[in-house]
Every structure is written in structure tokens, then in C-alpha cells.
Amino acid sequence: MSESDASPWAGDEERVVESALRPHSLAEFVGQPKVARQLDLVLEGAKRRGRPPDHVLLSGPPGLGKTSLALIIGSELGTSVKITSGPAIERSGDLAAMLSNLAEGDVLFIDEIHRIARPAEELLYMAMEDFRVDVVVGKGPGATAIPLEISPFTLVGATTRAGLLTGPLRDRFGFVGQMEFYSTEDLQSVLRRSADLLGVAIDTAGSAEIASRSRGTPRIANRLLRRVRDYAEVRADGRITEPVARAALALYDVDELGLDRLDREVLHALVVKFNGGPVGVATLAVAVGEEPHTVEEVCEPFLVRAGLLARTPRGRVATEAAWAHLGLPVPEGLWLRGGMPQGASGDQAAPPTLFDA
Numbered sequence: 245m246s247e248s249d250a251s252p253w254a255g256d257e258e259r260v261v262e263s264a265l266r267p268h269s270l271a272e273f274v275g276q277p278k279v280a281r282q283l284d285l286v287l288e289g290a291k292r293r294g295r296p297p298d299h300v301l302l303s304g305p306p307g308l309g310k311t312s313l314a315l316i317i318g319s320e321l322g323t324s325v326k327i328t329s330g331p332a333i334e335r336s337g338d339l340a341a342m343l344s345n346l347a348e349g350d351v352l353f354i355d356e357i358h359r360i361a362r363p364a365e366e367l368l369y370m371a372m373e374d375f376r377v378d379v380v381v382g383k384g385p386g387a388t389a390i391p392l393e394i395s396p397f398t399l400v401g402a403t404t405r406a407g408l409l410t411g412p413l414r415d416r417f418g419f420v421g422q423m424e425f426y427s428t429e430d431l432q433s434v435l436r437r438s439a440d441l442l443g444v445a446i447d448t449a450g451s452a453e454i455a456s457r458s459r460g461t462p463r464i465a466n467r468l469l470r471r472v473r474d475y476a477e478v479r480a481d482g483r484i485t486e487p488v489a490r491a492a493l494a495l496y497d498v499d500e501l502g503l504d505r506l507d508r509e510v511l512h513a514l515v516v517k518f519n520g521g522p523v524g525v526a527t528l529a530v531a532v533g534e535e536p537h538t539v540e541e542v543c544e545p546f547l548v549r550a551g552l553l554a555r556t557p558r559g560r561v562a563t564e565a566a567w568a569h570l571g572l573p574v575p576e577g578l579w580l581r582g583g584m585p586q587g588a589s590g591d592q593a594a595p596p597t598l599f600d601a
Contacts, residue, residue, distance in 0.1 A: 265438050265466055266312045268319050274437065275430040275462070276309065279421040283313065286419050287320050296349050297321070298418020299372055299399040301357075303406035305545070307463030308423040310402035314353040317400055325351045330359035336367040340377050340392070348395040357401035358408040365413055372399055372416045425460030425549075428452065434462045435469055439484070444473045449486035457493055457502040459546050464502070471496050501550055501569065506534065508570075510543045511552060514562045515570055522559030 267273045270284050283300070290297035300317065302310040318325035326346065333339050333354070346352060354360065360368070371377050371394060379390045401417065403409060414420075426434070432451045439446040446469075454472060458465035469484075475492035476484050497505040513531040514521055525544075529536040544560075547553035552566040567574045 265441055266315060267437075268316065270316055270320060272437075273309070273312065273316060274433045275426045276313075276421075276423055279313070279423065282419065283317070283421060287317065291321065296396050296398045299416060300401070301406075301409075301414065301417035301420045302400065302402045302423060303420065304404070304423025305425070305461070306404050307461040308425070309462060310423060311353070311355065313421070314351065314400040314402065317398070318351040318353075321349060321351065321398075323347075323349045323351055325353055327353045327355070330354055330356040333360050333364045335361065336363040337379075339364040339367055339371075340379055343371050343377060343394045343397070344392060346395050346397045349397065350395070351398050351400055353400045353402070355402045356404065357413075358403045358405050365410065368399075369412060369416060426458075426462060426465075427460070428455045431455035431458050431460070431462065431465045435465055438466050438469055439473075442470070442473060444469075444476070444484060445482065446484040447486075450484040450489045453486050453489040454484075454493070457498050457500065459502045468493065468496075468498065501552075502546070503550075503569075506532065506538075507543050507547060510539060511547065511562065511566050512570060514553065514560060515566055515572060519575070520567070521561035522556055523561075524559045528560060 270280055270287075273280055279302075286297050286300070297317075300314075302313055304310065314327075315325055324347070326342065328342065333342075342352070367377055375396050376391055376393050379392050399417075406414070406422075432448070432455045435446065435451040435454055439451070450472075454468050455465060458468060472484055472489050472492040475495065476482050476488050479491075480488045493499075497508075499508070503511070509532045510528060513528060514523060517531055518528075525540050526536045529539045532539070544553065544555070547566075548555060550565075551563055552569060554561050554563055564574050
């Protein structure tokens with residue numbers, strides 16, 4: 245996955261840095277007020293009953309704090325958290341071994357749970373409901389299923405694609421929290437807390453400048469904070485102000501909307517090379533020298549959310565805002581928004597294009 249400054253995905257090295265900045269309780273957790281309030285009730289009720297809480301599913305785009313909330317659940321319950329990921333669980337035996345090692349009340353956190361192997365998922369059904377698993381010993385006609393009791397536990401699943409979860413798995417979660425993008429004010433609170441932990445001085449205008457370019461994502465905000473800190477320490481007096489933040493983010497190719505170099509290349513290719521589209525994602529990826537998966541998973545989600553690009557059945561098209569952001573005049577009569585020209589009625593057909601998806 246992309247390691248650009250504006251990517252919401254975390255690399256292995258960044259996960260180490262993130263762990264030092266994570267909040268350790270719901271009181272310290274900034275943002276997601278609805279999910280935080282609901283989760284607080286779930287955990288408090290479980291503690292009063294003296295039983296593990298219902299299984300928890302956290303869904304939403306990457307970088308919004310799903311892993312942090314999973315660790316907070318363990319911290320609030322006073323239990324340990326075992327961490328794994330869906331792609332790492334390839335066989336049901338792997339999951340059975342993990343479940344059998346859980347102590348009572350432990351939290352098992354499975355990141356990207358929608359990518360768990362089907363045999364392991366089917367084993368998980370019984371573990372979530374009855375706290376037992378059937379371990380198959382032997383092969384063929386002589387195979388024997390041995391029931392294995394496991395300690396009551398809480399499963400916390402995180403997914404960036406809730407729609408890929410099977411119905412039986414999704415229905416076994418007692419609490420589902422939908423994570424939302426952060427407001428600029430919440431991101432400023434995140435930045436102030438992170439700046440204190442990193443030992444860097446930042447003023448209100450400086451934090452606002454970084455927050456406004458962070459795509460509503462705390463992970464991106466913290467990453468940009470570290471880059472601006474480097475700039476402030478090397479080329480300024482160490483304090484992050486608005487001018488310092490602007491200069492640093494310009495150096496790292498993050499513009500006013502939060503677009504990085506690759507985002508602008510995709511937008512520029514769509515607008516200039518393909519006259520606004522429609523164009524297929526594979527063709528667009530070749531034009532910028534990237535893999536189609538990178539363009540589709542890293543660039544497009546924010547470009548669509550920012551209103552700069554639209555996905556249509558015929559391909560990707562640039563909106564009027566894309567031309568404006570690049571400082572280019574919108575051509576007269578340009579076919580925009582899925583093949584509809586400016587001011588045209590809905591019964592007019594779109595002209596043919598060589599770049600259909």
C-alpha cells in the first residue's frame with residue numbers, strides 16, 4: 245500500500261510510532277463521540293455484571309482509530325488484548341490455537357476481519373456464541389471432532405469494508421460502531437495532544453493548518469505533524485506556526501485540500517490528457533505510472549469525497565471543481581459528471597469516448 249504522507253494506510257514502521265501516540269482510555273480518545281458514548285455504556289454495563297461485554301465490530305475507513313478503540317476496550321476492562329489480522333488466519337487450526345490460549349475476559353482483536361479464511365470464520369461462529377470450538381483430529385473417514393471449551397472472551401473485529409462481511413459473522417456482533425471522518429476541530433485536539441507527547445510547541449493557527457489538510461483522518465494528521473516538526477526543528481525555531489506549517493507542507497507536496505503528488509497527477513491526467521473523461525481506472529493508472537489498485541484504493545476515495553472526481557458506469561470523470569482546483573478554465577460545453585454537458589437536459593445522450601471503462 246502507498247506510503248505517501250496523505251495515505252490513510254499505515255506502514256510497519258509507522259505502527260511503532262502510532263503506538264506511542266495512542267490514547268489509553270475513552271476519556272483520552274478524541275472524536276467519534278457517538279461511538280465512544282455507546283461503547284462506554286457497553287463496557288460499563290459489562291463491568292457491573294461481571295461478565296465480558298458483547299463482541300464488538302468497528303467499521304470505517306483506515307486511520308480513524310479502530311485499533312486504538314480495540315486497545316482501549318482491553319484497558320477499560322483491565323484485561324489483555326491479543327492482536328492478529330484476518331489475512332494471517334489462513335487455517336481453522338491457527339484460530340483454534342489462539343482461542344484456546346485466551347484467559348477469561350481477554351480481548352481478541354482481529355484487524356481486517358473481512359479477509360479471514362472461510363474455514364476459520366466458520367469455527368469462529370461457535371466460539372463467539374458458545375465459547376467452544378470443535379477441533380478435528382485425523383483425516384478422512386477416521387476423522388474425529390473433539391469439542392474444546394474456551395474461556396469467555398470478547399472479540400473485537402475491525403474492517404474497512406463492512407459489506408464484505410458475511411451475514412452470519414456480522415450478526416454475531418452485539419455492538420457495531422461506524423467510524424466517521426473527523427472534523428477540523430477534533431483533528432486540532434488530536435494534534436495538540438500528539439504535539440505534547442512529541443514535545444513540540446504548536447500554536448492554534450499551526451494546528452488548524454495541518455488539520456485542514458489531513459483529510460479528516462487522525463493518522464494523516466499525526467504523520468503530517470511529524471513532518472512539520474522536522475521542518476520546524478531544522479529550518480525554523482522549533483515552534484510550529486501557520487507560516488512554518490504552510491512551508492513544510494508545500495515542501496512535502498501536500499496542498500490546501502490535502503492532495504499529495506499522486507493525487508494531483510491522477511487529477512491532472514484525467515483533466516488534461518483525457519479532457520475530463522470518462523476514462524477507465526486501468527488507463528488512468530497507466531497514465532500516471534501506478535498500479536490500478538493504488539489509484540483505486542489510495543487516491544480515488546478522497547478525490548470522490550472532495551467532489552473532484554466521480555465514478556460512473558462509463559469510467560472516471562472530472563468535476564468542475566477539479567478544473568478549478570488545478571487552476572484551469574472549464575472548456576465550453578465540456579461533458580462532465582458521467583456524460584452530461586453543462587446546462588444540458590437529461591434526455592441527451594453522451595458522445596462516444598475512446599476511454600470508456
